[in-house]
Amino acid sequence: MPNRRTSSSSDLKGDDTSPVFSPRAAAAFGIRHIRNGAWDLFHRPGGHPDPSSSKKINDGDASSEIVRLIPYAWRYAHEIFTAAGGWLVVFSLVSLVQAVIPAIRVYFSAEMLNLTQVVIEKQEIDKERLLYTVVAHAACSAVDNMCSHFTQRNGRKLQRRVEKVFDRHLFHARIRLDVPTFEDPAVQGRLSACYSYSGSMGWAVFEEVLSSAVEILNLVSRVSVVAKQVYDHDQQGSILTVLCFSGNIATTWLVSKSQGYELDSVTIANDKTVRSINGLSACANDKEHRQEIVTGGLQEHIRHRYEAAKERIGDAPSSAFEVLVEALYPGSWVVDTCIQIAEKLPEIYLAFYMLQSPSTFATSFATLRILQENATSLAASSCQIFARRASLFSCFKRIRDFYEIINIPNKIIDGTEAYPIPDSLDDGALGTGIEFRSVSFRYPGAKQNCLQDVSFTIKPGQLCVIVGANGEGKSTIVKLINRMYDCDEGKILFDGKDVKSFKLADLHKRISVLYQECHHLPVSVGENIGMGNPQNVDDKLGIIEAAKLGGASDFIEKLTDGFDTVLAQDLDMVVVGEGGSELYEKLVEMKLLKAPVKAGLSGGQMQRLALSRTFMRPPEEVTLCLYDEPSAALDPQAEYDLFQRLRALKGKKTMVFSSHRFGHLTKHADIILFMKEGTICEAGTHTELLAKDGHYASLYNIQAQAFQG
Numbered sequence: 158m159p160n161r162r163t164s165s166s167s168d169l170k171g172d173d174t175s176p177v178f179s180p181r182a183a184a185a186f187g188i189r190h191i192r193n194g195a196w197d198l199f200h201r202p203g204g205h206p207d208p209s210s211s212k213k214i215n216d217g218d219a220s221s222e223i224v225r226l227i228p229y230a231w232r233y234a235h236e237i238f239t240a241a242g243g244w245l246v247v248f249s250l251v252s253l254v255q256a257v258i259p260a261i262r263v264y265f266s267a268e269m270l271n272l273t274q275v276v277i278e279k280q281e282i283d284k285e286r287l288l289y290t291v292v293a294h295a296a297c298s299a300v301d302n303m304c305s306h307f308t309q310r311n312g313r314k315l316q317r318r319v320e321k322v323f324d325r326h327l328f329h330a331r332i333r334l335d336v337p338t339f340e341d342p343a344v345q346g347r348l349s350a351c352y353s354y355s356g357s358m359g360w361a362v363f364e365e366v367l368s369s370a371v372e373i374l375n376l377v378s379r380v381s382v383v384a385k386q387v388y389d390h391d392q393q394g395s396i397l398t399v400l401c402f403s404g405n406i407a408t409t410w411l412v413s414k415s416q417g418y419e420l421d422s423v424t425i426a427n428d429k430t431v432r433s434i435n436g437l438s439a440c441a442n443d444k445e446h447r448q449e450i451v452t453g454g455l456q457e458h459i460r461h462r463y464e465a466a467k468e469r470i471g472d473a474p475s476s477a478f479e480v481l482v483e484a485l486y487p488g489s490w491v492v493d494t495c496i497q498i499a500e501k502l503p504e505i506y507l508a509f510y511m512l513q514s515p516s517t518f519a520t521s522f523a524t525l526r527i528l529q530e531n532a533t534s535l536a537a538s539s540c541q542i543f544a545r546r547a548s549l550f551s552c553f554k555r556i557r558d559f560y561e562i563i564n565i566p567n568k569i570i571d572g573t574e575a576y577p578i579p580d581s582l583d584d585g586a587l588g589t590g591i592e593f594r595s596v597s598f599r600y601p602g603a604k605q606n607c608l609q610d611v612s613f614t615i616k617p618g619q620l621c622v623i624v625g626a627n628g629e630g631k632s633t634i635v636k637l638i639n640r641m642y643d644c645d646e647g648k649i650l651f652d653g654k655d656v657k658s659f660k661l662a663d664l665h666k667r668i669s670v671l672y673q674e675c676h677h678l679p680v681s682v683g684e685n686i687g688m689g690n691p692q693n694v695d696d697k698l699g700i701i702e703a704a705k706l707g708g709a710s711d712f713i714e715k716l717t718d719g720f721d722t723v724l725a726q727d728l729d730m731v732v733v734g735e736g737g738s739e740l741y742e743k744l745v746e747m748k749l750l751k752a753p754v755k756a757g758l759s760g761g762q763m764q765r766l767a768l769s770r771t772f773m774r775p776p777e778e779v780t781l782c783l784y785d786e787p788s789a790a791l792d793p794q795a796e797y798d799l800f801q802r803l804r805a806l807k808g809k810k811t812m813v814f815s816s817h818r819f820g821h822l823t824k825h826a827d828i829i830l831f832m833k834e835g836t837i838c839e840a841g842t843h844t845e846l847l848a849k850d851g852h853y854a855s856l857y858n859i860q861a862q863a864f865q866g
């Protein structure tokens with residue numbers, strides 16, 4: 158038997174083979190988790206990612222909450238009607254018309270049965286009434302078809318129109334966030350909650366509201382027709398009605414209880430063996446591996462490994478689909494038996510009744526037919542409408558959350574003053590003067606300070622190199638200068654003024670940064686470079702020139718589409734179920750799953766691309782260059798060329814480098830800062846620090862020895 162457990166148990170820590178896997182973290186976001194054999198199934202109960210939506214609220218709270226939600230609902234209604242206007246009204250009206258058609262059909266079915274009853278009892282037929290009933294019934298089908306055609310044809314168009322508005326809002330809400338706000342798991346959770354499992358929230362909410370109205374109208378109209386039939390024509394109707402409905406309501410309730418999991422799920426193999434089976438299958442199936450397999454004579458080896466892995470999996474599920482089917486249909490013989498008995502109750506009653514008074518057989522049979530035809534769907538509809546209360550409520554809460562996230566305040570507060578300071582002595586012509594005064598900083602969520610009481614001064618136009626071992630805080634200094642984060646204690650000054658007082662847009666315009674982790678954007682190579690100066694993103698000549706300066710021209714020319722080559726993400730997804738992709742994205746966003754990125758470029762090429770991006774900005778605009786390990790992935794020639802080029806800027810711009818390498822840069826530095834455990838333990842020029850014979854001298858000598866043989 159496969160081993161199935163729920164995530165509530167404390168022993169769920171995931172598999173060591175997947176460092177980012179955390180079912181407990183998933184539970185915190187309202188995503189449930191099941192471990193079945195080697196598989197992990199994540200699902201969102203009721204399709205609502207917001208854990209707060211599952212909280213039970215009493216009626217008093219609910220009504221005051223509803224009052225608070227009204228302004229948001231009003232704003233939402235206003236926005237969707239502005240976007241889709243009259244079409245939305247027509248679409249809603251057609252859907253409502255379609256909602257009453259089933260009731261009209263029931264009415265004419267009842268008419269047919271009544272006519273049959275008259276034929277049986279009196280052996281005569283009302284031809285006119287029969288003709289009218291048949292024609293009207295057919296007309297109903299035609300109108301129903303026309304309505305379906307209309308809603309299908311126009312639904313998608315309307316959906317796109319409504320979604321566009323909300324997609325724009327959501328995009329804006331995301332793109333405007335700064336680093337600490339964006340990294341905040343609470344903010345990520347709120348952003349994720351704004352996606353519904355069928356497209357963007359804007360349309361999903363409209364659909365939910367309209368579907369509720371349609372269901373209510375459908376139910377009310379059908380119940381009226383059935384009730385009229387039962388009470389106009391049959392004395393036994395009330396008992397049959399109770400039996401039909403109670404059986405069906407119980408059935409619907411039992412089924413809803415027994416179905417534990419919806420299709421909105423992601424199933425992944427969190428196990429080395431399954432991953433190995435998938436990899437080996439790919440070896441056997443994919444064309445690209447054939448050459449290596451044949452040349453290397455690997456057939457037998459791969460077959461052996463595949464069989465051994467299959468053996469290890471044993472009787473546990475071997476595919477995501479199997480896992481999903483087991484979760485969806487856990488099955489219960491008690492439930493199934495109850496359903497069977499409940500469905501037969503009205504017939505059993507009728508059989509007893511007919512035995513007692515056979516003369517009323519026809520009448521009761523007609524009523525039973527009408528009731529049986531409708532009871533199941535009416536019971537299901539009433540249960541659904543009942544269940545919809547919660548989802549409607551949570552829909553409006555999602556609207557509120559949506560409008561609130563649009564205005565999530567950024568943690569890095571924008572300054573008000575222009576930079577460079579107008580009328581200052583050099584107006585930034587020589588570069589930015591930087592001062593750290595007793596700066597301490599801790600990353601959000603970290604246990605201890607990453608920088609502790611750091612103080613130093615870099616004069617305008619100076620070249621500063623920050624050195625030290627891994628993890629000592631070099632990159633963090635770069636990030637604080639650039640205001641990616643704000644320090645917790647102390648002050649950072651630009652040209653003698655608190656950096657927080659300057660407008661962020663002005664600072665970003667004057668600072669050119671190259672980060673250690675070079676992430677390309679999933680756009681074209683040319684655009685990746687052009688983005689270095691968003692105002693001139695289409696400046697083709699500028700891009701070509703920047704690529705030359707960054708040393709990227711050579712490899713770009715060799716790419717299939719040159720500057721137009723698109724560097725897209727290739728997610729290796731194992732997703733099952735409707736809405737699963739969206740849930741997968743959420744799991745990735747929440748860093749519960751890793752999204753492997755297919756890198757089309759080597760590390761050095763990525764670095765050259767990122768470097769080229771920094772050359773897009775007009776040189777006179779930039780007053781400060783921040784380079785975090787700019788040459789880590791470059792070959793020696795490229796590194797030498799780069800440093801030659803950058804050194805030529807000395808005296809014209811302030812330059813701050815973080816580096817592990819000594820020599821090329823440090824010999825020319827005006828100031829070297831040696832970092833150890835988040836503090837600056839040595840500061841001075843190359844000559845001064847060598848004379849001091851401390852940490853710097855020791856590391857420099859280690860590197861120098863390598864070249865002395």
Ligand SMILES: Nc1ncnc2c1ncn2[C@@H]1O[C@H](COP(=O)(O)OP(=O)(O)OP(=O)(O)O)[C@@H](O)[C@H]1O
Pocket residue numbers: 600601603607625626627628629630631632633634673815
């Ligand atoms: N976003 C983050 N959240 C939490 N801790 C972080 C974060 N970024 C870095 N750190 C931690 O802060 C410390 C300093 O990191 P930093 O990147 O500044 O070091 P570094 O000196 O630049 O290292 P390297 O030479 O390896 O680039 C490290 O212990 C690191 O683990």
